[in-house]
Amino acid sequence: MASEKVDYDVVIIGAGISGINFGYRLQERLPNLSYTILESRHELGGTWSLFNYPGIRSDSDLYTFGFPWRPWEEQTAIAEGPLIIKYMKESAAMHGIDQKIQFNHHVNNADYSRTSKTWAFNVTANGTEQKTLRSKFYLICTGYYDYKEPLQAQIPGIEDFKGTVAHPQSWPQDLDYTDKNVVIVGSGATAITLLPNLAKKASTVTILQRSPSYVMSQPAEDSLEWGIRRLTWFSKPLQHRLLRWKWVLMPFLLTRFAYNFPQAARKMFGNLIQAQLPPTLPRDPHFNPTYNPFEQRVCLCPDGDYYAALRSGKGTVETGVIETVTPNSIKLVSGKELHPDIIVTATGLKLRFAGGVAITVDGTPLNIADKFIWKGVMIEDVPNAAYVMGYVDASWTLGADATAQMVCRILKQMQKEGVKEIVPRRSEYEKEHMKEEPLLRLTSTYVKRAKDVTPKTGATGQWRPRSYYYKDIMMAWFGDIKTGTEWVRGV
Structure with missing residues (x-):
């Protein structure tokens, strides 16, 4: 040969x-x-x-x-x-x-x-x-x-918009969103990350979604991690091993629970989300997904920064279908209009x-x-x-x-x-x-x-x-x- x-x-x-x-x-x-x-x-x-x-x-x-x-x-x-x-x-x-x-x-x-x-x-x-x-x-x-090439969002009329259109995969490094009204089209992990970070300088940031996602808060260090660090101060290798296996085991148990008991998981996730919402934003329809947990990716937000931005009033959520984008607005099928200076198309990969x-x-x-x-x-x-x-x-x-x-x-x-x-x-x-x-x-x-x-x-x-x-x-x-x-x- x-x-x-x-x-x-x-x-x-x-x-x-x-x-x-x-x-x-x-x-x-x-x-x-x-x-x-x-x-x-x-x-x-x-x-x-x-x-x-x-x-x-x-x-x-x-x-x-x-x-x-x-x-x-x-x-x-x-x-x-x-x-x-x-x-x-x-x-x-x-x-x-x-x-x-x-x-x-x-x-x-x-x-x-x-x-x-x-x-x-x-x-x-x-x-x-x-x-x-x-x-x-x-x-x-x-x-x-x-x-x-990022996924091109199929948004009618987007080419007519006179403001700035940005995609997270090719983010313009010179984009100034200070005191601007920003609309993020999408509801996945990227949108959940962008909202609290843009809200630090923007006037308002709105997530515009056809349907919501599950967004769960993750503390920077939870009580179990705190305990592991203090109980294993004498051995860094043991500490690292326990922390890693904690993070292997806990998500595994959570996903198995969600797959085997989807209705119970929906209720649990819903209660956790409801507890973090401001009174101005109802859970339904904005935070009540039509699918069960983990049928799509569950988004994590560290220390609940996403919900903190919503409670501050700088961030908000709108659920609906885009009818068309005009030179200075987004018209929804419901008749509502949004007036962004910047549109971010966070619609996936x-x-x-x-x-x-x-x-x-x-x-x-x-x-x-x-x-x-x-x-x-x-x-x-x-x-x-x-x-x-x-x-x-x-x-x-x-x-x-x-x-x-x-x-x-x-x-x-x-x-x-x-x-x-x-x-x-x-x-x-x-x-x-x-x-x-x-x-x-x-x-x-x-x-x-x-x-x-x-x-x-x-x-x-x-x-x-x-x-x-x-x-x-x-x-x-x-x-x-x-x-x-x-x-x-x-x-």
Whole structure:
């Protein structure tokens, strides 16, 4: 069988939280393998480098969103973007991972050769230089949305508006919203973050939503964390371990409760929200979602800053459908009009698979939307490649690390058995009878709109979607890594 000289054993695409974590796991468990990280931007950080809107922060706790091998030291669970990217840069530098990153390297396409058992990456470096890099294994750590183009909101008449229209993904750094009336179109985590931060300088900030979200307050340090810190003052490693597992366990119990007892969860969430509302804003319709908790992402606001802004009178909420935008107003179907100086379209992300890299096998393009994901990790019919997808009801990094540990185990087993290629395959029975499931278990509009550009999961066997961290990490350590795949030895 023909061989092809490779530049690296492993090429990782993306230097965000997933790519950095993968670099660490490779160094830890397979130090004999060479790797590089190709990053299209000028710095590491992914989301936290790209987004710069006021108050950008995590929507998961940093005790689990942070790396398991470098504990989060701050005493606040929810952190703003600049602090997160500082932590990521320090973590990468501590282990020399930053020296493995090639910045301003945009991967145009990746082609796998079944003959040579190698990947060839066509790369544009520094905007002009064309090069080809080869590897044995391909790790896709590009997230799940389009970095170049935000989701364009379908708002009738928005092009006629004479004021400023801003999107959080491409926030104008010179935008002055002091004493301005701002309307944020959307009700997700970004809108919930923007309202209290814009309200510090704006005259008024209104969230305009078609339907509400669940918004839960998270104290900077709750009583359990306070107790853990004081009881474990003598051992920082023990303290970090307990804090991390507290944040793994509590969200897990909450989501299981919500999935199994949705009406009880609705009532509990509703009571918590009602207690924080100002008397001028009724819970129904503004804070009473039509869906159950965790059917869409539950938004967190640190120390209840979102509700504090509403109680101050600087922030408010309007629920309704936009009829049209005029040069100086937003007209709702109800007949009400809003008169903003600035409109912010916080209407979600444009989903994109593999960062837009065109993937081919022996030059034949793949229709990713027709493919299934094996164990939430590998793509059907795509050899020697893994795809990182985190959780929608827990922190992204938990899922990313479960994937990294499973892939490292697979690579070790490939070395042990002399295997050159592993490729997931559905059986003929599965192709005919297996029920399809969406990749992301969310009912959000931006997720529904992306079903034609993302792979699928199945209802049975090795093709089922991710479930929860405990199960996935046990699968990574001890689970079956052979069923549903072909392992091809070298000659």
